[in-house]
Amino acid sequence: MESKELKKLAEKYSLDQLETCIVQQLEKGENACEIVDETDEVITALSKAEVIRELMDQGMKFSEALRELGRRIRAIYQKEE
Numbered sequence: 001m002e003s004k005e006l007k008k009l010a011e012k013y014s015l016d017q018l019e020t021c022i023v024q025q026l027e028k029g030e031n032a033c034e035i036v037d038e039t040d041e042v043i044t045a046l047s048k049a050e051v052i053r054e055l056m057d058q059g060m061k062f063s064e065a066l067r068e069l070g071r072r073i074r075a076i077y078q079k080e081e
Contacts, residue, residue, distance in 0.1 A: 001045040007062050009033065009049035015057060018050040 013021070013033055021033035025042050035042050048069060055065035 001041070001048070003066055006045070006049050006052060006066070009035075009045065010052040010056060010062065010065070013049070013053070015050060015053050018046055018053055022046045022050065 009018070018033065021031035021035070022043060024031040025035075025046065030036070031042065031046070033046060035045060051069050051072070052062065052065040055068055056062060060068065
């Protein structure tokens, strides 16, 4: 998912709404956040948007939150190696 799509999700939905969409996708295979896909990409996109929204709610700009998300993902991959 491109960063502009993540930005739209993070700005459109609250943290609680994104969490609800993740649960709906896991339980029903569909969600109220209007993301439709038959793959795990939906969960990935919603999870990224949720983290970005949480950081934005803490006062970060979208670009800062996106960089922080990238840093966290890289840190996880480095631990696995």
